[in-house]
Amino acid sequence: MTLPPLYLSSQQPRARWMRFDTAQLLKRFFFCERSLLVSMAAWIPSIASLEIKIEMARFTWQSSETANSLRERVFELRFPNRLLEEEGSDHSLVGLIGSVRDSPSVPALLSAVGHVFLPALRDAYRDYLDASDAIADGPTHRFLSVALTEKREQVDAFQKWAATSLTQHAALRESTAVWTHDLSERLVAIGGIGVGPASQVDVTTPKTNTYAIPDRPARDPRFWPCRFYWPDIVDSTFPYGEGLRLQLRSAISHLNEVWAIEVGGIILSSFAEVLPWEWIRNSARWTYDESRHCRMGYERLMAWNLDPAEIPLGTYIYDSASGEDPIYRLGMLYFFETKNIRHKPARAQMFHSYGDTLSEHDMDFDWADETIHAGYGKHWLKELLVLRGQQAEAYDQVRERCGQLVTDYVGTATAKEISDIRSVADALILKAGKTELS
Ligand SMILES: [Fe+2]
Numbered sequence: 197m198t199l200p201p202l203y204l205s206s207q208q209p210r211a212r213w214m215r216f217d218t219a220q221l222l223k224r225f226f227f228c229e230r231s232l233l234v235s236m237a238a239w240i241p242s243i244a245s246l247e248i249k250i251e252m253a254r255f256t257w258q259s260s261e262t263a264n265s266l267r268e269r270v271f272e273l274r275f276p277n278r279l280l281e282e283e284g285s286d287h288s289l290v291g292l293i294g295s296v297r298d299s300p301s302v303p304a305l306l307s308a309v310g311h312v313f314l315p316a317l318r319d320a321y322r323d324y325l326d327a328s329d330a331i332a333d334g335p336t337h338r339f340l341s342v343a344l345t346e347k348r349e350q351v352d353a354f355q356k357w358a359a360t361s362l363t364q365h366a367a368l369r370e371s372t373a374v375w376t377h378d379l380s381e382r383l384v385a386i387g388g389i390g391v392g393p394a395s396q397v398d399v400t401t402p403k404t405n406t407y408a409i410p411d412r413p414a415r416d417p418r419f420w421p422c423r424f425y426w427p428d429i430v431d432s433t434f435p436y437g438e439g440l441r442l443q444l445r446s447a448i449s450h451l452n453e454v455w456a457i458e459v460g461g462i463i464l465s466s467f468a469e470v471l472p473w474e475w476i477r478n479s480a481r482w483t484y485d486e487s488r489h490c491r492m493g494y495e496r497l498m499a500w501n502l503d504p505a506e507i508p509l510g511t512y513i514y515d516s517a518s519g520e521d522p523i524y525r526l527g528m529l530y531f532f533e534t535k536n537i538r539h540k541p542a543r544a545q546m547f548h549s550y551g552d553t554l555s556e557h558d559m560d561f562d563w564a565d566e567t568i569h570a571g572y573g574k575h576w577l578k579e580l581l582v583l584r585g586q587q588a589e590a591y592d593q594v595r596e597r598c599g600q601l602v603t604d605y606v607g608t609a610t611a612k613e614i615s616d617i618r619s620v621a622d623a624l625i626l627k628a629g630k631t632e633l634s
């Protein structure tokens with residue numbers, strides 16, 4: 197006679213991963229998202245297409261939110277805090293993902309992200325959701341399902357952008373294919389992202405280029421290119437305006453917040469290694485918010501049937517901090533946030549009185565965002581200064597110097613630039629007058 201077993205046991209797929217295994221996988225995903233989003237942010241200024249610039253900011257923010265949920269969940273699983281500060285056995289994988297920042301060109305970046313790293317993350321999330329326990333690990337299932345949906349959208353977008361950018365830069369086809377293939381091979385060699393144990397293989401990361409912050413931002417060629425995007429910037433006698441002029445000026449300002457998306461991306465990546473995680477999360481949100489403000493202006497101008505070729509898209513604020521320590525890029529955002537915020541409620545009120553509900557709506561939402569941003573600026577400038585061994589209160593000096601940098605740069609406007617922007621603005625005001633903006 198055989199004795200009954202002493203304990204109940206059966207093969208249960210729910211028990212495939214124990215708490216610690218789960219935390220290790222989620223930690224890997226956190227570092228992969230973090231690494232990828234830092235590279236995406238760094239490239240925003242180099243992308244010409246306004247659509248891609250805006251969408252990349254949104255995707256960067258999505259990644260930061262996913263990374264933040266992953267990080268919080270790892271802490272909930274009682275993973276030792278100290279171990280979450282380092283990639284550990286995933287060091288090589290995370291380094292490989294980070295190497296995409298050194299892509300040799302815009303198509304190469306879009307292709308490597310869209311064909312190699314985003315699909316690998318998407319598949320890892322899908323496999324994780326399939327194999328993990330929706331009961332014990334229910335909180336992860338909720339946010340990772342959202343992340344999987346977002347990853348699918350991101351893969352489609354990046355692959356489409358990579359294809360479009362290659363039709364515009366056919367000469368880069370070969371180098372883009374080589375770069376993408378190379379990274380893909382290395383990712384395979386390391387075992388992918390996946391849900392398996394960390395690879396022991398140490399791959400070297402390819403290097404064809406070293407990332408540098410571009411001195412000039414790439415701009416969408418559909419618009420009228422310039423440095424100073426409205427006459428009042430270079431000519432104090434030109435009024436900011438009321439009525440139709442104010443409606444137009446405000447939409448032009450919003451569109452030209454494209455500089456703030458670029459600067460947001462630069463500062464996120466520049467300080468990612470020195471400031472704590474919360475910096476990346478805040479600056480990703482900041483960058484995304486600025487992309488929404490830019491899009492608000494674009495959509496209003498398009499709704500008024502204006503032609504992008506007649507709309508000035510300038511670079512002067514970006515240019516003003518070029519070649520400077522990136523702390524002045526952070527300072528530049530802070531300078532403009534605090535300089536303009538007081539006008540916004542009054543302008544929303546003016547738009548209300550004109551019956552222009554869309555401008556009013558956009559300005560009102562923008563004001564709420566900018567209030568958050570002014571807080572980010574002050575807080576992180578202080579943190580950065582303290583890290584550098586300086587007084588936190590010197591943040592105001594950084595702000596003041598930014599004001600001076602802009603004034604000096606505006607002083608370089610040529611007579612031709614001033615008369616050209618005047619003609620473009622007058623023509624736009626005339627045309628808008630015939631359209632009647634509301
Ligand atoms: Fe803004």
Ligand SMILES: [Fe+2]
Binds near residue numbers: 485533565566569
């Ligand atoms: Fe802002």
